[in-house]
Amino acid sequence: MAGKYRNLIIILSDQLDINSPVFEDFDKNQDIIWMAETQEEATRYWNHKLKIVYFFSAMRHFRDELKEKGYRVFYHELSSAKSNDRGEDLEAVLKKDIHMRHPDKLVVTQPGDFAIQERLTKLAKEEDLSLDILTDSHFYDTIESFNDFQDSKKGYLLETYYRHLRKRHGILLTSGDEPEGGDWNFDKENRESFNQAPSDIKAPISFRPDDITEEVIQMVRKRFDDHPGSLDHFDLPVSRKEALRLLNDFIEHRLKAFGKYQDAMWTGKPFLYHSRISAALNLKLLNPREVVEKAEDAYHEGDAPINSVEGFIRQIIGWREFIRGVYWREMPGYAKMNHLGAQHDVPSFFWDGDTDMECIHQSMQGVVGHAYAHHIQRLMVLGLFSLLYGTHPRKFHEWHVAMYADAHEWVSLPNALGMSQYGDGGIVGTKPYTASANYINKMSNYCKNCRYSPNQKTGEDACPFNALYWDFLDRHHDKLNDNRRMNFQMKNLEKKDDQEMKEIRSRARKLKKDWSNG
Ligand code: SF4
Numbered sequence: 285m286a287g288k289y290r291n292l293i294i295i296l297s298d299q300l301d302i303n304s305p306v307f308e309d310f311d312k313n314q315d316i317i318w319m320a321e322t323q324e325e326a327t328r329y330w331n332h333k334l335k336i337v338y339f340f341s342a343m344r345h346f347r348d349e350l351k352e353k354g355y356r357v358f359y360h361e362l363s364s365a366k367s368n369d370r371g372e373d374l375e376a377v378l379k380k381d382i383h384m385r386h387p388d389k390l391v392v393t394q395p396g397d398f399a400i401q402e403r404l405t406k407l408a409k410e411e412d413l414s415l416d417i418l419t420d421s422h423f424y425d426t427i428e429s430f431n432d433f434q435d436s437k438k439g440y441l442l443e444t445y446y447r448h449l450r451k452r453h454g455i456l457l458t459s460g461d462e463p464e465g466g467d468w469n470f471d472k473e474n475r476e477s478f479n480q481a482p483s484d485i486k487a488p489i490s491f492r493p494d495d496i497t498e499e500v501i502q503m504v505r506k507r508f509d510d511h512p513g514s515l516d517h518f519d520l521p522v523s524r525k526e527a528l529r530l531l532n533d534f535i536e537h538r539l540k541a542f543g544k545y546q547d548a549m550w551t552g553k554p555f556l557y558h559s560r561i562s563a564a565l566n567l568k569l570l571n572p573r574e575v576v577e578k579a580e581d582a583y584h585e586g587d588a589p590i591n592s593v594e595g596f597i598r599q600i601i602g603w604r605e606f607i608r609g610v611y612w613r614e615m616p617g618y619a620k621m622n623h624l625g626a627q628h629d630v631p632s633f634f635w636d637g638d639t640d641m642e643c644i645h646q647s648m649q650g651v652v653g654h655a656y657a658h659h660i661q662r663l664m665v666l667g668l669f670s671l672l673y674g675t676h677p678r679k680f681h682e683w684h685v686a687m688y689a690d691a692h693e694w695v696s697l698p699n700a701l702g703m704s705q706y707g708d709g710g711i712v713g714t715k716p717y718t719a720s721a722n723y724i725n726k727m728s729n730y731c732k733n734c735r736y737s738p739n740q741k742t743g744e745d746a747c748p749f750n751a752l753y754w755d756f757l758d759r760h761h762d763k764l765n766d767n768r769r770m771n772f773q774m775k776n777l778e779k780k781d782d783q784e785m786k787e788i789r790s791r792a793r794k795l796k797k798d799w800s801n802g
Pocket of ligand 1: 644749
């Protein structure tokens, strides 16, 4: 029957907010909400089991919240048996419902991923339906406004854009519109390491799986058992209520020391002073405005120092907004970039953490157990290793999306392919993030418990990062030599004599051969 419903509102897996603009004009008598768990959602990237549970459980909780509030929701659950739904993709499931419900129009919040937006647009055309794509209110900036800002600039620079957003939205400004604390950026005060084991950190709240989550866990155990990661520690917030509790817990207990130890790492401590809210934030269980407001309030009330509050807010309104803008401005070509011509697959221990390199083993404990690593483990351990090893940046990105609960394509391409692997040749970062074992040794206690020596460059006991680091600079000498920010490292490379370089190259070759043989 044509025109049975007015609008079919598509809610994607990462759009779980009842205050989203798609609900503003919602008429409960004429409109319906459509949500679907699909095989494709779990397998487009070879997703961590915990991530699959997280997405589907949060969706089911949101569906129930909507139903309680009187919304009519058509929801497709994946069942434990594949034969029940034959692994259909988003279009297949949606088309069936369009043919059954005959909506006049499709409405969706702008998808995070470029490809999903293209696919929905194509589907609407094929079905001869109009599709309203509404602005995503879970960002301070719009894509149009980011483009306007960027059009007047020569290149991308996070700091300029960050200050622009701070000024425009009046964030952490004095009454005279100056930055609070007398500076825009306290990055230099975000780099302390621990002298001894940190003992007074209150761990983030852990949320026990309820019946809905348990049901999804059983489904994922049966259906996606060959996927990576563990389900033994599922404890993420699956509803807005829980996400708010996690945010408040961070503001109260960990924000204060967050800034100082933002870059530090320690054995057996995956979360330290980090908030762990990113997964909930990117499913839109939280809005960045409330996150920033709470952090700013903590500063004004004297509960947290400026280096912590500014460092935290910089991640939200600086980095998160910036990379989203870059993603939409540079897609679709961005996903194909490989500036350094890297060709390796991610090594096998990136899936299970089974390696004698202690820094990687420790970082992977969080990834395998919680689908989480904090930003320095991501950038300066796992990302650094992958860069030096020569992993293809798109493969690293695919691994990154698969293994982190907070990673979506728009998050991961600029972060993983760009910032971490320098695959974009300097669009996001002005130089590759390279370092030897020295950095990891300075910022953690990992090297003390490692079978390798951080001080040796060659030989069986030498830290693999060292040979890989010099080998990386050597291999990419021509591409990096003109980069002003690489001057210091390239000068040091040039001081190495032929014999030392020969040993370094040989050690790097042997290590890579061993890893690529699994
Ligand atoms: Fe990592 Fe090397 Fe330190 Fe071992 S010695 S923990 S491999 S940086």
